[in-house]
Amino acid sequence: MAPAMSYKVDLSHLERDGGGSLTQQLVDRFAGAIEAGELAPGEKLPPTRALAAAASINHLTAARVYRRLAEEGYVTASVGRGTFVRSLAPAAAEERGDDWQAYVLPDRPSTYQEEMLSDAFRLPGEEGMISLATGFPSQRFHPAQEMADLSAQVFADEGGAALSYLPAPGLPALREGLADLGRRRGFATDAAEIIVTSGAQQAIDLTARALLGPRDVVAVESPTFTGSLLALRATGARVIGIPVDEDGLDVEALEQALARHEVRLCALQTTCQNPTGVDLSPERRLRLAELAVERNLFVMEDGAYSDLRFEGERPCPLRQAAPGHVIYVSSLSKVVGGGLRIGWIAARGPVHERLAMLKQSADFHTPTLVQHMAARYLDGDAYDRQLAKGLPYYRERRDALMAALERHLAGEYDAAVPRGGHHVWVTLRRPAEERTLYSEAVRNGVSFTPGGAVCAERRKRTSLRLSFSLVEPDELEEGVRRLARALREVRRRDRTATAAPLS
Numbered sequence: 001m002a003p004a005m006s007y008k009v010d011l012s013h014l015e016r017d018g019g020g021s022l023t024q025q026l027v028d029r030f031a032g033a034i035e036a037g038e039l040a041p042g043e044k045l046p047p048t049r050a051l052a053a054a055a056s057i058n059h060l061t062a063a064r065v066y067r068r069l070a071e072e073g074y075v076t077a078s079v080g081r082g083t084f085v086r087s088l089a090p091a092a093a094e095e096r097g098d099d100w101q102a103y104v105l106p107d108r109p110s111t112y113q114e115e116m117l118s119d120a121f122r123l124p125g126e127e128g129m130i131s132l133a134t135g136f137p138s139q140r141f142h143p144a145q146e147m148a149d150l151s152a153q154v155f156a157d158e159g160g161a162a163l164s165y166l167p168a169p170g171l172p173a174l175r176e177g178l179a180d181l182g183r184r185r186g187f188a189t190d191a192a193e194i195i196v197t198s199g200a201q202q203a204i205d206l207t208a209r210a211l212l213g214p215r216d217v218v219a220v221e222s223p224t225f226t227g228s229l230l231a232l233r234a235t236g237a238r239v240i241g242i243p244v245d246e247d248g249l250d251v252e253a254l255e256q257a258l259a260r261h262e263v264r265l266c267a268l269q270t271t272c273q274n275p276t277g278v279d280l281s282p283e284r285r286l287r288l289a290e291l292a293v294e295r296n297l298f299v300m301e302d303g304a305y306s307d308l309r310f311e312g313e314r315p316c317p318l319r320q321a322a323p324g325h326v327i328y329v330s331s332l333s334k335v336v337g338g339g340l341r342i343g344w345i346a347a348r349g350p351v352h353e354r355l356a357m358l359k360q361s362a363d364f365h366t367p368t369l370v371q372h373m374a375a376r377y378l379d380g381d382a383y384d385r386q387l388a389k390g391l392p393y394y395r396e397r398r399d400a401l402m403a404a405l406e407r408h409l410a411g412e413y414d415a416a417v418p419r420g421g422h423h424v425w426v427t428l429r430r431p432a433e434e435r436t437l438y439s440e441a442v443r444n445g446v447s448f449t450p451g452g453a454v455c456a457e458r459r460k461r462t463s464l465r466l467s468f469s470l471v472e473p474d475e476l477e478e479g480v481r482r483l484a485r486a487l488r489e490v491r492r493r494d495r496t497a498t499a500a501p502l503s
């Protein structure tokens, strides 16, 4: 008999002849011990073999006991870890706090990318920290008064309708407004193509879920935006990184991937790419559109930063060349404000229907009030005025960051001047251990987005995404100075470690 168990659950005097099934008797005893708090939430039960030996039953009966306890909600089984008590005895609940959740939640540790994304939202608020990790638009430019006036107007004109439900694809007036922007920019021609989403992130997530499942393959530009990587990975699909150079996604590398894998979706930003700030060249655009049509390949074109361009002509979206194959996603976040959560998808055909259904099951629709406000905001020149106000501000910060890099890190890095957006992609000429550099930088009072958090695969080179949109020019200077200090410290430690004699 296993003593470890006998003190918790009485396994003696089981009725072996005619006294009800052994399984049920054991289930009752375990359930009784759990309800009485003798077996605590989270406590590990003995392996089935130990139970079998202790209760003198066969192994299959022991397994059946645990299975039934799991079905009745008393225990939870975790492959490779064992069986744990699940239900919380009422008397013990307060003392034990929320520890039980760790045993009930499915096993899913957070990923490096998720941790970096949540750091990006958290660190800007920390005292003394200069955050080069976030590409949010500056609050200074949010059109707060205009939005306050618009919301008052919406309530005055719409009354209770401003708080009513809507069809999943969105408010007709907003879909019209976005189609109008789409005609001017080239990403859509008709309001019927538009589905209003809660930010571009939801548009990406819905697209990923509409197209991908666990055995599918998706090709994604790498580096890219962390939120895209997270949404694509969450589908369980295999994510293949395609390199990005000064002409955007390497379409030849994509062709090689298409020859090796049955790729269902290619995800990229064609303009002012986050994090590199580059555009997809016209030749590559053409070839990618041809490939999509030739190979029946879906393309997700993310235009989140496409309007935030500091110089050069705005290229036509890829969707114009292959509107049935390209699903265009974007939002008002980078120009007007991320907290508005107004994004959209432009797509047509059966995938549009599927996306609308997924939107409905995700959250029914994007909030009615903000859809009304956005429709009115787009119906006039407010958006263009907003953009005109923001561009010089961001350009000045981009230039300040590039200058600071030259002052403090000359000879150490390569970085293309971004044509637009909020970020500079910096690659160190000599690699450094990314996590060590990140921790050292945070210790020195500056944060950034480590390259590994935005890449689909492990890279030998060390890259950093530095975002300039939220930071004043003098703070950008100080941030880069701190970063250079952190890098020197990491290099110094590397040298010391290399020089240390082997013991």
Ligand SMILES: Cc1ncc(COP(=O)(O)O)c(C=O)c1O
Residues within 6 Å of the ligand: 135, 198, 199, 200, 201, 202, 225, 227, 269, 274, 302, 304, 305, 330, 331, 332, 333, 334, 338, 342, 343
């Ligand atoms: C390239 C890119 N796409 C999509 C998004 C998500 O935008 P939204 O805030 O509209 O969800 C972001 C946000 O940073 C982004 O950088």
